[in-house]
Amino acid sequence: xxxxxFTLLTAALFVACQQGGKTANNTATAPAAGNNxxxxxxxxxxxxxxxxxxxxxxxxxxxxxxxxLEKKQQAIDNELKANLxxxxxxxxxxxxxxxxxxxxxxxGEAAQRSLGxxxxxxxxxxxxxxxxxxxxxxxxxxxxxxxxxxxLKTFNADKKYSFIFSYRAGASNILYKDDALDITAPVLEGxxxxxxxxx
Numbered sequence: 001x002x003x004x005x006f007t008l009l010t011a012a013l014f015v016a017c018q019q020g021g022k023t024a025n026n027t028a029t030a031p032a033a034g035n036n037x038x039x040x041x042x043x044x045x046x047x048x049x050x051x052x053x054x055x056x057x058x059x060x061x062x063x064x065x066x067x068x069l070e071k072k073q074q075a076i077d078n079e080l081k082a083n084l085x086x087x088x089x090x091x092x093x094x095x096x097x098x099x100x101x102x103x104x105x106x107x108g109e110a111a112q113r114s115l116g117x118x119x120x121x122x123x124x125x126x127x128x129x130x131x132x133x134x135x136x137x138x139x140x141x142x143x144x145x146x147x148x149x150x151x152l153k154t155f156n157a158d159k160k161y162s163f164i165f166s167y168r169a170g171a172s173n174i175l176y177k178d179d180a181l182d183i184t185a186p187v188l189e190g191x192x193x194x195x196x197x198x199x
Contacts, residue, residue, distance in 0.1 A: 045162040048183040052168040055184065060192050061147070065140050072136065076129045083122050091115055151191055 056062065094111045097103050103111065152164060164183070167174050 046160060047163045047165065048161045048181050049165040049167045049174065049177060050187050051182060051184040052166050055188060055191075058188050058192075062144065065144075069133075069137060069140065073133060076133060080122070080126055080129070083125070087115070087118055087122060090118070147191070147194075151187070151194065155187060155190060 094103075094108075094115060098108055156164065161183075165174060166172070167177060
């Protein structure tokens with residue numbers, strides 16, 4: 001889950017805006033963007049970055065939805081484990097009865113067929129539940145990407161930044177970062193503010 005959601009989060013935060021030098025005097029309309037210090041005036045292309053680790057830790061909407069998905073995944077795991085235990089117990093009972101000659105040949109063959117069918121049904125159920133979960137996760141990823149896209153369009157409506165990159169410790173193509181370019185705090189503030197207003 002974590003990696004799946006943030007694959008799209010990374011893509012959403014990698015936003016290419018207009019090249020620098022054209023809109024240096026535009027007024028910011030983004031929430032909480034007034035204290036950004038991402039680039040000096042007249043510096044050409046203006047660059048900023050958002051720290052994905054911080055977004056994961058502090059974006060309330062993401063945390064809530066991630067917890068919901070994890071709860072659903074746990075419920076699926078528990079249900080499948082219970083079904084598997086029941087099937088294993090049934091198979092063990094069949095083996096015990098067979099070893100004690102408590103079954104006729106026809107009864108033994110019928111029991112084996114029944115166990116084989118139940119095993120196939122359990123596998124089909126596992127695949128179905130897994131597919132349903134992946135569809136829910138994909139839907140959340142799409143929703144998350146749309147939220148980020150929409151917010152960053154508003155956040156950067158003044159074209160203050162030519163590029164907004166994503167950054168994650170240990171998993172980024174950015175080899176060096178200047179903390180002065182970090183706009184994570186105002187982005188998080190704006191995202192969480194939107195989430196609060198929509199509740």
